[in-house]
Amino acid sequence: MAESNNNVANVSGNAADRAVVKAWLDRVPSRVRPDETAEKQDVARIKQLLKLRNAVLVAHYYTDAKLQVLAEETGGLVADSLEMARFGTTTTATTLVVAGVRFMGETAKILNPEKTVLMPTLEATCSLDIGCPAEEFSRFCAKFPDHEVVVYANTSVAVKALADWVVTSAIAVPLVEHLLAQGKQVIWAPDKHLGRYLQRQLGAERIVLWDGACIVHEEFKARALLDMKHLHPDAAVLAHPESPLSVLELADVVGSTSQIIRAAQQRHEQKFIVATDHGIFYKLQQQAPNKEFFMAPTSGEGATCRSCAQCPWMGMNTLSRLRLTLEHGDNEIEVSPALGARALIPLQRMLDFRSQR
Ligand code: 13P
């Protein structure tokens, strides 16, 4: 496992990870045309069942707009992964229904072990989680025994249990900056693009990176984005930090999903090119209705995109799956109490750090 000059440790699994991710993608069902009558019935039934179960719906910005609307209409939350984690600890509902990907449900369960946590599907994973197996990561950490281990929330419970800190994209920069200011050295995992961004912002010497990536954000293309900027010279570029550094270098704002939405509301520009999952357009248009949004390009000349700015796992959250989950109480997230208690330590540190800011 050699280190290259930009301080990315080469984990042997990169090609293997791609094969694993591909095998997952092959299992994701293709989108079918919605049946509007059935959807209306699902929405009505879900509203009833949420009340009956004293449940609240917590949805990520990348989920289908219909789920985001439902969360808003029923007193739930639509948010980024940091606020989704915080919300569960503040609501009196005894069941949290998490529409997103698996690590979001697991985070909710670790923080609220006494609550029932359900998800529309347990199959919705994340390429960052898949690309960072706990045993391999543990061996990697053992090579840098004097480093603080900082992991992104997009990881398994077992990987969180190995960490000193968990962070989300909303606080990755200030938290790592805080650690470096204390003279610490940092292992950052799993997203190498966000890791490279941290290195560029804060200095590369004391940050070692794991070699993982988000299959959705990795596809944004800098060259095609530059062409698009020329077509829309008055547009600001808003990018999620899981995008490649070459894309982030062209951005006016680099931030988490909630920071992207805030920037669209607050900035003076009327047009925005957005480098993140397409699901965010629902909230962007709701919060900044008079502004214009364009998807950043995912395919350069001659290239093809696989995810095309739509996370296949977020897309597995559907109204019918949500209804079935609430009807049968299945797809419950379970976390081993011992592992959950260990993973709670770095998660709680993240929330404490967040509340001090
Ligand atoms: P946020 O924390 O910005 O919501 O990002 C979560 C995620 O999975 C991005 O791909």
Ligand code: SF4
């Ligand atoms: Fe994971 Fe990327 Fe999907 Fe976010 S968009 S859940 S990082 S695969």
